[in-house]
Amino acid sequence: MRFSAFALIMSAASLPAFAQMATQPDAIQVEPVLEVPSEDFRTDWVQIGAFSVLADTPADGAHEIHTVYIDKPALEAYLRDGEFAEETRIVKEVWGTQTEDLTTGRASYADKLKGRFVMVRDSEGKLGQGPRFGDGWGWAFFPGQETRITNTEDYRDACLACHEPVRDQGLIYLQGYPALRR
Ligand code: HEC
Numbered sequence: 584m585r586f587s588a589f590a591l592i593m594s595a596a597s598l599p600a601f602a603q604m605a606t607q608p609d610a611i612q613v614e615p616v617l618e619v620p621s622e623d624f625r626t627d628w629v630q631i632g633a634f635s636v637l638a639d640t641p642a643d644g645a646h647e648i649h650t651v652y653i654d655k656p657a658l659e660a661y662l663r664d665g666e667f668a669e670e671t672r673i674v675k676e677v678w679g680t681q682t683e684d685l686t687t688g689r690a691s692y693a694d695k696l697k698g699r700f701v702m703v704r705d706s707e708g709k710l711g712q713g714p715r716f717g718d719g720w721g722w723a724f725f726p727g728q729e730t731r732i733t734n735t736e737d738y739r740d741a742c743l744a745c746h747e748p749v750r751d752q753g754l755i756y757l758q759g760y761p762a763l764r765r
Contacts, residue, residue, distance in 0.1 A: 610732045614711050617723040619699050619730035624674055628652040632760035644682030645691035651675045662765055671704040698726040
């Protein structure tokens with residue numbers, strides 16, 4: 584018991600995104616529009632880019648790898664219009680890693696899935712009301728393989744502060760997405 588509580592605290596401490604989640608105890612059945620998409624986005628959507636978050640000691644490689652997906656029609660609309668169409672779904676998978684010395688050099692690669700973040704474009708506030716909708720998007724996080732039960736009570740507490748640095752990009756970290764460059 585004591586050990587698992589300790590392990591939880593340790594992993595929360597090394598994971599800012601999840602530290603916030605840990606303060607939100609309730610399992611919530613999410614609005615259907617915010618669920619992790621049932622499509623096989625790893626094979627059927629476009630991976631628009633990826634981020635590697637380095638370990639505290641960078642020589643240890645990446646602590647996490649984040650892969651980001653949108654579907655093909657949403658990508659085409661963005662490239663045409665320069666903005667995300669209503670109801671565009673963006674999925675970010677958070678991966679734990681393995682790091683090895685390969686023939687290319689020290690390389691980190693995706694290992695276990697930690698969870699998924701979903702944002703759904705809702706510029707006019709038509710998709711939903713309540714604490715997971717606002718600032719032009721719906722917002723939710725799903726731990727592990729979960730697709731419907733979120734622990735995101737209120738996006739203003741769980742998400743927004745970390746996305747403020749890219750408010751002038753519509754709250755999206757566009758700099759990481761080669762597929763969106765026009
Ligand atoms: C600790 C800060 C932090 C928190 C908390 C956070 N995000 Fe993010 N999010 C980021 C950063 C930084 C990126 C891009 C770089 C990366 O993934 O490392 C990002 C990227 C994303 C992306 C990919 C699209 C984009 O904006 O580039 C989605 C989707 C996303 N976040 C959803 C959420 C949702 C939903 C929540 C709340 C449940 C949330 N995030 C909470 C920092 C955060």
